[in-house]
Amino acid sequence: xxxxxxxxxFGPYGGRYVPEMLIPALDELTEAYAGLRNDPGFQQELSxxxxxxxxxxxxxxxxxxxxxxxxxxxxxLKMEGLNHTGAHKITNALGQGLVARKMGxxxxxxxxxxxxxxxxxxxxxxxxxMACTVFMGQxxxxxxxxxxxxxxxxxxxxxxxxxxxRTLKDAVNAxxxxxxxxxxxxxxxxxxxxxxxxxxxxxxxxxxxxGREVKTQIMEAEGRLPDSLVACxxxxxxxIGLFAPFVDEPxxxxxxxxxxxxxxxxxxxxxxxxxxxxxxIVQGYKSYFLQNDDGQVQETHSISAGLDYAGIGPELAxxxxxxxxxxxxVLDSEVLEAFKILxxxxxxxxxxxxxxxxxxxxxxxxxxxxxxxxxxxISGRGDKDIFITxxxxxxxxxxxxxxxxxQDIENH
Amino acid sequence: MKTIDQVFATNKKxxxxxxxxxxxxxxxxxxxxxxxxxxxxxDLVEIQIPFSDPLADGxxxxxxxxxxxxxxxxxxxxxxxxxxxxxxxxxxLLFMTYGNIPFAMGMERFMRxxxxxxxxxxxIPDLPFDEETDDHLTLAHKAGLKVIQVTSPSTNKKxxxxxxxxxxxxxxxxxxxxxxxxxxxxxxxxxxFLNRIRSLTDLPIAAGFGISSxxxxxxxxxxxxMAVIGSHVINLYxxxxxxxxxxxxxxxxxxxx
Numbered sequence: 001x002x003x004x005x006x007x008x009x010f011g012p013y014g015g016r017y018v019p020e021m022l023i024p025a026l027d028e029l030t031e032a033y034a035g036l037r038n039d040p041g042f043q044q045e046l047s048x049x050x051x052x053x054x055x056x057x058x059x060x061x062x063x064x065x066x067x068x069x070x071x072x073x074x075x076x077l078k079m080e081g082l083n084h085t086g087a088h089k090i091t092n093a094l095g096q097g098l099v100a101r102k103m104g105x106x107x108x109x110x111x112x113x114x115x116x117x118x119x120x121x122x123x124x125x126x127x128x129x130m131a132c133t134v135f136m137g138q139x140x141x142x143x144x145x146x147x148x149x150x151x152x153x154x155x156x157x158x159x160x161x162x163x164x165x166r167t168l169k170d171a172v173n174a175x176x177x178x179x180x181x182x183x184x185x186x187x188x189x190x191x192x193x194x195x196x197x198x199x200x201x202x203x204x205x206x207x208x209x210x211g212r213e214v215k216t217q218i219m220e221a222e223g224r225l226p227d228s229l230v231a232c233x234x235x236x237x238x239x240i241g242l243f244a245p246f247v248d249e250p251x252x253x254x255x256x257x258x259x260x261x262x263x264x265x266x267x268x269x270x271x272x273x274x275x276x277x278x279x280x281i282v283q284g285y286k287s288y289f290l291q292n293d294d295g296q297v298q299e300t301h302s303i304s305a306g307l308d309y310a311g312i313g314p315e316l317a318x319x320x321x322x323x324x325x326x327x328x329x330v331l332d333s334e335v336l337e338a339f340k341i342l343x344x345x346x347x348x349x350x351x352x353x354x355x356x357x358x359x360x361x362x363x364x365x366x367x368x369x370x371x372x373x374x375x376x377x378i379s380g381r382g383d384k385d386i387f388i389t390x391x392x393x394x395x396x397x398x399x400x401x402x403x404x405x406x407q408d409i410e411n412h
Numbered sequence: 413m414k415t416i417d418q419v420f421a422t423n424k425k426x427x428x429x430x431x432x433x434x435x436x437x438x439x440x441x442x443x444x445x446x447x448x449x450x451x452x453x454x455d456l457v458e459i460q461i462p463f464s465d466p467l468a469d470g471x472x473x474x475x476x477x478x479x480x481x482x483x484x485x486x487x488x489x490x491x492x493x494x495x496x497x498x499x500x501x502x503x504x505l506l507f508m509t510y511g512n513i514p515f516a517m518g519m520e521r522f523m524r525x526x527x528x529x530x531x532x533x534x535x536i537p538d539l540p541f542d543e544e545t546d547d548h549l550t551l552a553h554k555a556g557l558k559v560i561q562v563t564s565p566s567t568n569k570k571x572x573x574x575x576x577x578x579x580x581x582x583x584x585x586x587x588x589x590x591x592x593x594x595x596x597x598x599x600x601x602x603x604x605f606l607n608r609i610r611s612l613t614d615l616p617i618a619a620g621f622g623i624s625s626x627x628x629x630x631x632x633x634x635x636x637x638m639a640v641i642g643s644h645v646i647n648l649y650x651x652x653x654x655x656x657x658x659x660x661x662x663x664x665x666x667x668x669x
Contacts, residue, residue, distance in 0.1 A: 015544060017511055019468040019537040021564035021589045023571065163474060164464070173465055180468075181590045183566065281511040281538070281545075282465050294487050295516025297464040 006034055008197040011321065013314030016196040018284045022176075025183045030198040032103045037205060042098065049094050053127065054084045056091070056209065060217035060375070065345040072365040073372035076226070077348065078214055080238065080379045087351065087380030088210060088238045089120035089191060095206035097124035100187030107131040107186040111175040113140055113168030113234070114306030114353065115147025116380055117191030122156035124189075132156035135174040137167040140305045147384050165299050168309050172283050192235025193313035196284035200314050207241025214375055215245055222373055228253045228364070231377040232356040233327070234270070234306050236313035238379035244315075247324060256316065257360040259302030260329030266290070270300035270308045271329035273320060282310070287317040303332035303388060304352035306380075330359040336392055338362055339382065351380030352388065416504045416532050416558060416581045419455045420616040426633045427455040428664055429618055431508065431642035433473060434459050434490045435480030442493060443500075445645075448654055450501035452661035453669075455638065456618075458535055459497075461490045461509035468537045470590075472643040487513055487522075491529045498530025506560065508535040511545065519546040523555035533558040533581050541578055549578070560584050565605040576613040582637065583609055586621040598622065598631050606635050626663040633667065 009015055016026055036042040050056035059082065063075040080088040093110075100108060108125045111134070112118030118134040125132035134151055138160045141148050151158050164170035172195075179188040193203040211229075218226050229246060231239035233256040246252040261269030272288040280289040282297055290298045290310040302308035319325040330338075335352060338359035342348050350358060354377065361376045368374070382389065390398035419427065430449050432442050442459075449457050462477035462485055469477065494505055507526055514522035514536070526534065534557055539545045541561065552559045558581035563572060566589045576583065587602030602619070609617055619632055620640025624647075629639045641664070648656045 009544070012544070016540065017538045017543055018540070019564070020540060020562055020571070020575075021468075021566045021586065023540065024566045024568055027568075163471075163478060169465065173467065176467055177470075183589060278516075281515050284467070284538070286544075289512075291512070291516065293516065295463070295512040296481060297512075 006030060006198045007201045010200070010315040010318040013285070013287045013317040014197055014200055015286050016284065017281045017286065018196050019180070021180060022196070025179070026196055026198070028103065033099055033198055033202050036099055036102060042102070046095055046098055049098070050091070050209065054090050054094060055082055057213040057217070058082045060214060060221065062221065063346050066342070069341070069345055070362060070365040073227070073368035073370065073374045075361065075365060076218065076221070076373065076375045077346070078210060078242065078375055078377045080210060080377060081351065081354070081381030085116070085120050085123050086384065087116040087120065088207060088241060089117045089380070090123065091209060092191065092203050092206040092237060093117070093120035093124040093189060096187065096189045096202070097128050097130070100189070101128050101130065103187065105130070105185055105187040107133070107182070108189045109133045109135070109175055109178055109186055110189045110191060111135045111168065111171035112191065113137070113171065113309065114304065114351070115140065115144040115151070115384060116306065116351070118156070118158070119147050119150045119154070121189050121191070122151040122154035125156065126154050133159060133178070135159050135161050135171040135178065137161045137165070137171050139166040140168065140171070143388060144305050144384060145387065167300070168305070169283070169297060176283070192237040193240045193315060194235045194285055194287065194311060200285065203237050204240045204244055204315060207237050208244045210238065210241040210377065211243060211245035214242065218373065218375065225249055225252055226373040226375045227251065228255060228372065228374045229377070230255045230257065230357045230361045230364070230374060232257045232307060232353045232379060233312060233316065234259070234309045234353065235311065236316045238377050240313055240315055242377045243319070243325060247319065254325040255360055255364065256325050256327045257356045258327060258329040259304060259307035259356060260331040261301040261303070262332055266292070267299045268301050269329060270302050270310065272312045273327040274329060285314050287314045288312050303335055304356065304385070306351070306353040307356060328360065330356055334359040336389070339389060340393065348378065349382040350378050351382050352385045354378045354380055413498060413502055413530065414504055416456070419504060420582060420637055424455070424669065426629060426636065426667065427638040428453065428629070428661065429456040429458065429620070429638050429640045430454050430645055430661070431458045431460060431640070433476040433480055433646070434461055434493050435483055435485030436476035436646070437479065438483060439485070439489060439493055443496060444654065445649065445657065446497045447501060448658055449661065450503050452658050453665035454503065454661060456504050456506065458506040458508040459490065459494060461487055461507055461513050463510040463513055466510055470643055472646050476646050487517060491525050494526070494529040494531050504532040505530060506533040506535055507531050511536055511539045514548065515546065519548050519551050523551045523557055527555040527557050531557065533560050535560045535562060535584060537562050541575060562586070563609065564589050565601050572608065573612060576609065576615070579613065579615055582616040582618050583613065584618045584620065584640065585609055587619050588621055590621065598628055603635055626667050629664045629667045639664070
């Protein structure tokens with residue numbers, strides 16, 4: 001970890017744009033985390049949980065078949081999906097869960113889109129002996145039901161959010177409001193590197209283990225740093241986690257991949273850096289948001305519930321402006337194609353979020369020299385997306401299966 | 413039109429500030445409601461410019477805002493409403509909204525247009541005084557607007573002193589730590605906090621969050637200069653229509669007169 005002060009802002013972005021009543025809670029969290037991030041005992045405890053519980057370090061896998069198929073650079077996959085609960089999300093959840101327990105909090109609350117962060121928070125709450133409530137948009141509950149089931153199994157209460165767009169951004173609003181009402185005993189475990197300070201820096205710190213591991217692993221495998229890194233970007237926790245340890249390495253190019261959805265029109269995608277990037281102040285922080293001219297946050301779409309968020313973490317916004325991260329988007333159709341290819345070529349079923357990064361890598365790789373080393377972050381695994389991917393890729397058999405399951409339940 | 417300072421200079425035992433969401437249930441009804449409030453003896457009205465992601469609003473106000481947005485209400489509509497109302501009522505009007513609305517328009521332009529529409533002050537709960545905000549306080553002053561500072565019982569001593577030192581017009585304090593509308597009890601913690609503010613400033617104090625009966629208003633008498641009623645008016649409007657709102661406000665006004 002670092003001895004630098006916890007950043008409140010990232011250039012013009014970040015900050016704490018919250019009602020006055022939340023300021024004391026953010027002060028308390030900042031103070032607690034400032035002490036713990038440099039506390040060797042805390043770091044050791046977290047590190048032990050990473051290795052004995054979460055499954056870190058996750059492997060860095062040479063993707064020989066994908067490399068051969070694309071015919072360009074050498075491709076490695078950072079296998080974050082091999083973490084306990086199936087995604088990088090558990091890393092931050094363990095970190096914040098420990099911080100919360102040290103602060104004397106007894107409850108964790110979270111918001112979730114795809115459900116991975118909700119599952120991670122529910123898991124950590126169970127592990128650390130804390131109560132847990134997860135807010136989830138009604139739309140996301142429908143499309144990510146396996147994760148809802150998992151959260152309930154883990155002992156969490158899942159609260160459907162029925163207002164607004166009924167997706168992630170409204171789940172964030174619901175969680176923030178709940179937190180305002182339960183500050184004494186509750187920690188709001190924000191799942192991405194966004195929200196009011198200190199969250200963006202704190203989540204970045206916890207997730208930076210991804211990039212640090214990649215650094216070590218690629219040095220062992222290749223004896224040098226990678227030339228490019230590719231990650232998907234919703235709020236941005238897996239991407240900032242991968243990129244942050246490389247930001248000061250000018251030879252390493254960073255590629256962020258946003259959700260291009262079904263097209264460029266408003267409401268069809270979640271590409272904040274698409275045709276008309278707009279800065280705004282929403283949900284406690286200043287950054288880029290998909291919004292209309294009046295400042296109303298727009299509806300978004302992505303085939304992946306984890307990427308259809310209207311905002312982006314403030315540090316990523318700054319790195320975008322500085323030209324340090326190159327952002328672009330891929331379409332849902334390209335994502336499904338990349339999903340299929342990774343399954344067939346490498347025997348890896350990626351999360352649809354991660355398949356965005358694969359789709360971007362498939363565009364980049366063929367044009368790159370053979371000695372170029374690329375690392376793609378496979379931020380999660382795809383079993384959670386079965387209800388989406390099966391519908392697109394195996395519709396007839398999937399529908400027959402669901403019908404027979406329903407029939408079976410009704411018969412008993 | 414009376415100024416904010418003139419409103420607080422009267423000798424009422426306790427004043428009333430009410431809240432409307434512009435465009436809920438539609439713009440004409442909002443206009444009628446503001447007139448009705450003025451006619452019922454309300455001293456100040458805050459007009460909320462709806463926002464898609466309101467952090468501090470409870471379910472009632474949020475639902476009203478979403479309804480207004482679904483009906484296509486824009487910030488320009490809110491300016492037109494304010495301008496129309498400023499010509500028709502004698503009481504000061506404030507805008508309440510969230511930071512992204514003025515930010516999207518450009519702070520300076522928003523301030524100028526608000527003042528031009530007859531608005532006298534702003535309540536923007538997610539723009540804390542110490543956050544970088546394109547200098548909204550200075551720009552508001554330049555336009556002749558007062559920025560009303562919002563505090564809550566969780567505000568610590570140091571921040572409260574700072575808030576009091578920069579506040580103008582009046583200080584708006586929540587009676588509890590929470591979102592608007594929920595709960596109905598005015599507890600000792602809320603009252604104690606009002607006393608703490610009183611010990612730090614001579615500015616008038618308005619208190620709100622959870623006020624839903626004339627008894628609540630009475631309970632605040634002598635402890636605050638103004639009671640703020642938001643969600644309850646919307647609930648009443650939905651259940652009993654404008655007459656129900658008028659009756660309720662009359663009852664509350666009698667407490668203070």
